[in-house]
Amino acid sequence: MLSVSDAFAITQQHSLSLPVETVPLTEATGRVLRAAVHADRDFPPFDRVAMDGIGIQFAAYASGQRTFAVQGRQFAGQPQQTLTDTTACLEIMTGAMLPAGVDTVIRYEDVTLTDDQATITIDAIEQGQHIHPRATDRRAGDELLAVGTLLGPSAIAVAASVGRATLSVTALPRVALISTGDELVDVDETPLPYQIRRSNTYMLRASLQALGITATLHHIVDDETVLKNQLDRLLAENDVLILSGGVSAGKADFVPDVLTRLGVQKRFHKIEQRPGKPIWFGTTADKTVFGLPGNPVSTVLCCYRYVLPYLRSSLGLPASPARYAQLAKSIAFKPSITYFLPVRLTSEPDGRTVAHPLPGSGSADFANLLDADAFMELPADQLEFGAGEAFPVWTK
Numbered sequence: 001m002l003s004v005s006d007a008f009a010i011t012q013q014h015s016l017s018l019p020v021e022t023v024p025l026t027e028a029t030g031r032v033l034r035a036a037v038h039a040d041r042d043f044p045p046f047d048r049v050a051m052d053g054i055g056i057q058f059a060a061y062a063s064g065q066r067t068f069a070v071q072g073r074q075f076a077g078q079p080q081q082t083l084t085d086t087t088a089c090l091e092i093m094t095g096a097m098l099p100a101g102v103d104t105v106i107r108y109e110d111v112t113l114t115d116d117q118a119t120i121t122i123d124a125i126e127q128g129q130h131i132h133p134r135a136t137d138r139r140a141g142d143e144l145l146a147v148g149t150l151l152g153p154s155a156i157a158v159a160a161s162v163g164r165a166t167l168s169v170t171a172l173p174r175v176a177l178i179s180t181g182d183e184l185v186d187v188d189e190t191p192l193p194y195q196i197r198r199s200n201t202y203m204l205r206a207s208l209q210a211l212g213i214t215a216t217l218h219h220i221v222d223d224e225t226v227l228k229n230q231l232d233r234l235l236a237e238n239d240v241l242i243l244s245g246g247v248s249a250g251k252a253d254f255v256p257d258v259l260t261r262l263g264v265q266k267r268f269h270k271i272e273q274r275p276g277k278p279i280w281f282g283t284t285a286d287k288t289v290f291g292l293p294g295n296p297v298s299t300v301l302c303c304y305r306y307v308l309p310y311l312r313s314s315l316g317l318p319a320s321p322a323r324y325a326q327l328a329k330s331i332a333f334k335p336s337i338t339y340f341l342p343v344r345l346t347s348e349p350d351g352r353t354v355a356h357p358l359p360g361s362g363s364a365d366f367a368n369l370l371d372a373d374a375f376m377e378l379p380a381d382q383l384e385f386g387a388g389e390a391f392p393v394w395t396k
């Protein structure tokens with residue numbers, strides 16, 4: 001049977017080639033940049049006053065002068081003024097252009113100001129202080145935002161500052177989430193004694209929302225013909241189908257067969273792991289199908305470990321942020337398959353991330369995941385896992 005790392009590699013080899021689209025700056029948050037953004041001017045674009053106060057020529061101060069006649073005021077948003085009398089000063093405000101002839105700024109806190117003169121009250125004045133010189137941060141033409149940037153608040157601010165009212169980003173895939181099973185009723189229905197409400201597709205929808213993807217929800221009964229017809233239609237209308245249930249050994253587990261008959265090429269079925277062993281993955285030339293095992297904990301694990309990384313790399317992001325944690329206490333797991341242990345992560349004062357095991361009562365115990373916030377990946381070739389040992393953790 002396939003190892004976790006081989007299965008992961010296969011999913012990554014088949015990541016989608018999504019087109020580029022243009023979106024308004026105000027709607028670009030959380031999207032992935034596909035055309036670099038460059039500085040249209042220097043950063044800052046002029047010698048910028050960094051403190052409210054007075055501007056002088058340092059030479060006058062150096063020669064012992066402490067009291068300066070106030071020649072005028074330079075506000076932010078005004079064209080540059082000139083200090084014409086090199087023994088006088090100009091009042092200047094943060095964000096203003098540095099007046100010509102001024103090379104040193106002294107804060108209001110460090111002067112006494114009367115109607116027409118300012119007297120410096122401190123001794124430690126340095127030439128050039130409180131000036132943010134032109135182009136010290138970035139130069140015109142510099143690349144500010146690279147392709148692949150996840151657009152967060154700072155990136156949006158930088159794009160705004162260089163006049164980008166629109167940005168080129170990866171188009172979002174069309175994703176359908178499909179529950180299967182005759183035992184399942186919708187959230188607003190009252191289950192009969194042998195029924196349950198479906199929850200997996202709602203979990204998946206919530207997970208995908210973090211990537212900006214709004215997936216559609218569907219349910220299909222355990223009937224081969226109905227399944228085939230519905231999946232045929234959903235394949236035509238979407239880039240990615242994510243199914244839950246119907247992939248194991250039961251007499252109503254039709255999903256793998258039906259997908260094959262629809263021309264979806266199986267890339268793997270089953271991974272050496274617990275939970276989530278019966279996962280199915282297949283592709284066509286431009287579509288991808290995940291058949292996730294129906295047990296809710298398996299669905300969550302497969303979502304965190306395979307589906308979210310797949311969608312991230314399809315969008316142009318790193319597949320998975322490498323995160324590690326240390327086991328809070330030792331654990332034994334005998335079968336030589338990868339064990340994904342539900343854990344609660346804590347951040348310790350010494351900087352460590354510690355994983356507290358919450359094994360729960362198996363892959364149907366999804367209430368356990370209310371306390372767990374990640375799965376720790378314990379490798380197949382190890383049977384005992386000691387307190388303090390570090391392993392990767394997978395989360396939303």
Ligand SMILES: Nc1nc2c(c(=O)[nH]1)N[C@H]1C(S)=C(S)[C@@H](COP(=O)(O)OP(=O)(O)OC[C@H]3O[C@@H](n4cnc5c(N)ncnc54)[C@H](O)[C@@H]3O)O[C@H]1N2
Nearest residue numbers: 179181198199200201245246247248249253293294295298
């Ligand atoms: N003979 C074998 N039986 C099973 C095996 C096996 O290897 N041999 N594997 C077990 C494992 S492991 C898992 S996981 C499950 C996977 O089952 P399926 O993917 O076929 O899923 P179903 O049979 O449809 O349902 C399983 C379970 O999950 C519940 N479920 C399904 N969908 C939802 C949903 N949308 N929301 C909430 N709960 C859902 C369903 O009611 C079942 O209880 O198979 C084992 N069996």
Ligand code: MOO
Nearest residue numbers: 275276277298363
């Ligand atoms: O692998 Mo199944 O996911 O244990 O219930």
Ligand SMILES: [Mg+2]
Nearest residue numbers: 246248250253
């Ligand atoms: Mg089944």
